[in-house]
Amino acid sequence: MARVFIISNRVAVPKAGLQPGGLEVALKATLKKHTCVWLGWSGELSDLPRTQTFTAGRNSYVVTDLGAEDFEEYYNGFANRVLWPIFHYRLDLAEFSRRDLSGYLRVNNQFAEELTKRLRPDDVVWVHDYHLIPLAKALRERGVRNRIGFFLHIPLPPPEILAAMPNHDTLIPALGDYDLVGFQTDGDAANFARYLARELGTPAHMSMRLGDGERAMRIGTFPVGIETAEFHRMAGRSVRTQLVQQVLKSIPGALMIGVDRLDYSKGIPARLEAYERFLSAHPELHDKITYLQITPKSRSQIKEYSEMAESVNALAGRINGTYSSVTWAPVRYVNRPYSRTALAGLYRAAKVGLVTPMRDGMNLVAKEFVAAQDEEDPGVLILSRFAGAASEFGSALLVNPYDPDAVGGAIARAMMMPLDERRRRHADLYAALLRNDIADWGDKFLVALGAGSDKPRAIDALQDFVPPAGIA
Numbered sequence: 001m002a003r004v005f006i007i008s009n010r011v012a013v014p015k016a017g018l019q020p021g022g023l024e025v026a027l028k029a030t031l032k033k034h035t036c037v038w039l040g041w042s043g044e045l046s047d048l049p050r051t052q053t054f055t056a057g058r059n060s061y062v063v064t065d066l067g068a069e070d071f072e073e074y075y076n077g078f079a080n081r082v083l084w085p086i087f088h089y090r091l092d093l094a095e096f097s098r099r100d101l102s103g104y105l106r107v108n109n110q111f112a113e114e115l116t117k118r119l120r121p122d123d124v125v126w127v128h129d130y131h132l133i134p135l136a137k138a139l140r141e142r143g144v145r146n147r148i149g150f151f152l153h154i155p156l157p158p159p160e161i162l163a164a165m166p167n168h169d170t171l172i173p174a175l176g177d178y179d180l181v182g183f184q185t186d187g188d189a190a191n192f193a194r195y196l197a198r199e200l201g202t203p204a205h206m207s208m209r210l211g212d213g214e215r216a217m218r219i220g221t222f223p224v225g226i227e228t229a230e231f232h233r234m235a236g237r238s239v240r241t242q243l244v245q246q247v248l249k250s251i252p253g254a255l256m257i258g259v260d261r262l263d264y265s266k267g268i269p270a271r272l273e274a275y276e277r278f279l280s281a282h283p284e285l286h287d288k289i290t291y292l293q294i295t296p297k298s299r300s301q302i303k304e305y306s307e308m309a310e311s312v313n314a315l316a317g318r319i320n321g322t323y324s325s326v327t328w329a330p331v332r333y334v335n336r337p338y339s340r341t342a343l344a345g346l347y348r349a350a351k352v353g354l355v356t357p358m359r360d361g362m363n364l365v366a367k368e369f370v371a372a373q374d375e376e377d378p379g380v381l382i383l384s385r386f387a388g389a390a391s392e393f394g395s396a397l398l399v400n401p402y403d404p405d406a407v408g409g410a411i412a413r414a415m416m417m418p419l420d421e422r423r424r425r426h427a428d429l430y431a432a433l434l435r436n437d438i439a440d441w442g443d444k445f446l447v448a449l450g451a452g453s454d455k456p457r458a459i460d461a462l463q464d465f466v467p468p469a470g471i472a
Contacts (some may be wrong), residue, residue: 002122004034004446005049007111009075009123009131011040015063022364023128023153026224030442031059037063037123039115045071051114052448066107066115073103075131083130086165087154088265088359094302096166105134119146124449127178129153134179149449150175151182153220154361159195169247172198175217180449182222183363184388189219205401220448223392225436226367231344235372238339238345246348253288256352259343259365261298262335264308267358267384267401268295272315272331274356274407279330280322282412287328289415291344294339309335347372351379352414355387356401362388366396370429378426380414382407392436395428 012024030036042052042063045438066074077100085093106353112135112188115125127135136148163166172195175181196202224449237243248255260266269293275291293316297309316333323330338346366381366389373379381387383396390398397410417432 002124003120004036005115005119005123005125006030006036006038006128007125007135007460008038008040008117008128009079010043011038011058011061011063013063014056014449016428019295025226026438028227028438029440031219031445033443034446035059037056037118039118040064041066041075062114062118064110069111070107072104073100074107074393079106079131082165083133084154087157089157089161090264090433091161091164093264094165101167111114111135111137111144112142115139116142116144116454119126119144121146124446126151126445126449133171134174134238137174137255140177147449148177148444149180149182150178151445152188152361153184153224154184155359156183156188156191156192159198162191162195163199169199172408178217178222180445182220182445182448184221184223186221187391188359188361188388189221192219218448220445221449222441222445223388223436224362224364225438225441226371227439228367228371228430228433228437231368231371234341235344235348236374238341239346239348241342243342244345244349247292247346251290253290254351255346255349256291256354256411257346257350257369258291258293258294258354258356259297260293260295260357262295262305262309262312263298264304264360265357267356268293268312269308269315270358270401270404271356271407272312272319272355274401274404275331275411276315276319276322276408277356277404278408278411279319281408282363282471283414285415286330287325289330289352289411290328290332291330292332292334292350294334294336294343294346296340297335319325323387344368344372348374352411353379354380354411355381355389355401356384356407357387357399358384360384360387360389366393367433370426371433373426373430375423375426375430377419378422380416380425381429392432393429395425395432 006027008023021282039062044065045068046065047067049067051062054061077097081095082100085091100239111132111258113222117457118137123146125146126148127148129152131381134385136150139148164439181192183192258271260268262268279286295312298305312333316331318331319331347369353366355366355369357363366383366387369379381393381396383393385398386401397414399407399410401407
């Protein structure tokens with residue numbers, strides 16, 4: 001029987017008591033329906049890297065250590081100092097070095113070596129995210145002819161931005177060694193098509209074959225969702241827990257919630273500034289809203305992240321210092337993580353969800369907030385138009401995160417929105433969730449890749465993209 005090899009930077013090895021991560025949630029149905037081998041970095045650093053294999057049911061988990069130099073160059077270096085900022089439209093934050101690129105390619109080759117040892121001819125390979133863009137090329141160089149798919153979980157910028165990256169002309173075309181390249185939104189897929197047309201002179205229609213031979217690289221759009229009904233039930237149970245009830249008892253008025261990793265792509269400083277504008281413009285709503293921002297720290301060893309942490313702390317302190325009373329503080333800023341169950345209950349209790357990234361591949365917090373709501377008395381989602389979820393969530397209050405007055409105005413509108421309008425908007429959003437439920441996501445991708453068949457099958461998610469005139 002053909003196996004599905006899942007390749008990602010980190011591997012979610014099942015361990016009792018650990019909360020599942022985002023990729024594990026996305027792949028839950030795939031791991032349940034198929035015999036899978038999940039391969040990637042163990043999260044451990046070692047002078048003598050080792051590879052270990054764990055089993056759970058019919059699935060295997062292969063994890064390999066990295067050396068300290070590999071970690072600094074591949075992960076901290078090229079992946080997070082070059083690809084992450086550039087793919088999030090932040091050329092100003094990119095720090096390119098040839099040493100880091102060399103480390104990035106070296107680790108991809110190491111993963112290719114581990115994978116090649118284990119592949120059988122009928123296995124299917126599914127590679128995830130920006131850490132592993134050149135993996136298919138490394139596999140093809142080793143003679144691998146299996147079907148290989150790639151899915152990018154973060155945004156892909158237009159060719160004008162991609163072309164500013166040193167060595168883009170070797171790295172981005174390496175995606176042509178995949179049989180299927182998947183994106184979160186049509187806009188991201190179109191950016192890729194435009195890049196290939198502009199830089200490589202490929203045909204404008206992306207049902208083309210890239211390069212010589214029989215294998216064709218194809219593009220698809222596969223928006224990541226959540227387990228909608230299950231999360232809705234979880235939220236209904238969790239809102240009654242002691243934690244959520246204590247939060248509600250401790251605040252006057254309505255709860256507004258934001259949940260984001262501490263990252264410059266999430267727009268937290270601009271969001272706090274927008275809330276400050278709202279408080280200034282609407283003194284009549286003081287004591288009627290409390291903004292809870294849950295922001296676990298990440299990548300603290302990178303200078304930009306530690307500086308941003310100081311900036312956000314200062315902003316939250318300034319707002320509380322200016323507007324607090326003895327009975328009310330407008331902002332609660334928390335740096336510790338909470339379980340997905342606890343967050344589900346907090347989403348359910350919140351009257352406003354504030355999700356305003358400057359740029360995001362999808363943003364599942366927005367989807368979880370919608371799924372968590374009580375349909376009889378739902379909260380209002382304020383969503384950045386630059387989040388991937390905005391392409392599905394036209395009934396949210398869509399805002400420009402770079403315009404603090406507009407975001408502040410959306411907060412006021414959400415607070416005063418009539419019940420019938422809240423219900424109508426929520427019904428539209430919930431229906432959108434059901435159309436892209438995560439239970440079907442993996443199968444849609446694997447069917448498009450041609451898993452279990454002699455030829456890739458065309459499905460609705462695969463489209464032809466025609467670049468604007470003058471690009472090709």
